[in-house]
Amino acid sequence: MTPLVWSLFGLTVTLDVFGQTAFKLGLDRIGDGPAGLDFWRGVATSPWVLAGLGGYCVEAVSWMYVIGHSPLSVVGPMAALSYVGAVLTGRLFLGETPRPRRWLAAGLVTLGAGLVGASLG
Amino acid sequence: MADFAPARSLAAVLGGWLLFIALETTIQVVFKIAGAELDPDLGLAAMVRHAATTPIVLLGFALYFCGFLVWITLLKDLDLGRGFPMTAVVYIATFTAAILLFHERPNATRIVGVLVIMAGVVLLASDENSPRKGAGEAGKEEVDG
Numbered sequence: 001m002t003p004l005v006w007s008l009f010g011l012t013v014t015l016d017v018f019g020q021t022a023f024k025l026g027l028d029r030i031g032d033g034p035a036g037l038d039f040w041r042g043v044a045t046s047p048w049v050l051a052g053l054g055g056y057c058v059e060a061v062s063w064m065y066v067i068g069h070s071p072l073s074v075v076g077p078m079a080a081l082s083y084v085g086a087v088l089t090g091r092l093f094l095g096e097t098p099r100p101r102r103w104l105a106a107g108l109v110t111l112g113a114g115l116v117g118a119s120l121g
Numbered sequence: 122m123a124d125f126a127p128a129r130s131l132a133a134v135l136g137g138w139l140l141f142i143a144l145e146t147t148i149q150v151v152f153k154i155a156g157a158e159l160d161p162d163l164g165l166a167a168m169v170r171h172a173a174t175t176p177i178v179l180l181g182f183a184l185y186f187c188g189f190l191v192w193i194t195l196l197k198d199l200d201l202g203r204g205f206p207m208t209a210v211v212y213i214a215t216f217t218a219a220i221l222l223f224h225e226r227p228n229a230t231r232i233v234g235v236l237v238i239m240a241g242v243v244l245l246a247s248d249e250n251s252p253r254k255g256a257g258e259a260g261k262e263e264v265d266g
Binding site for chain 1: 149152153154155156157158159161172178181182185189192193196197209212215216218219220223225227228230231233234235236237238239240241242244245248
């Protein structure tokens, strides 16, 4: 994998975490009340959801390049690093209070991703 | 499943997840094929022009958008730190596709790494939705500010 592919992989994970966090922030603001068309109207007019969608668009191009130029069995599982980012942003921006078990899980994902990356030798 | 809004039936939730997993796995396979069409040596403008006129690339983006719509309906009722890892089932399917469709031969380190990732993901996904600080208001206020 070239430095360009690794850089775009980092960009993809970062944008994924940003997008997911923005979606959740947007959905939290829409709340449980609206259903059906009202819910989707809320989604389509939520600045957070739209910002996340913007990030998603850039991420899609970046990820398509990464996945097309590297082994799927490497970058596929390594994309799980996004979950580690989501635990962090959940804690920092969404008011989620992860228990030690969730931090341990995030550590395992990071360790596993390191092993998968190292498997390229 | 107790974390889902009671108004949504179990069948609807399961159906949503099955649709999501199938769709996301298809997206990864289509992206793998389409991504090989992206050549930055052409220059950015030429690459974008080529991508915009290549059916497999356009199909990939269309599927990606469909995946977003399905995901939004699932995420609505879940903690991000817990719900997001549930999507990791897609990676098992993708890893299998890498071996069966693209004839990749993962070595032992890679297989152990994937197993460690999956252990972490299972631990994440089996965690309960966390209590929100101040019933969810504290985090919102901080971000609004």
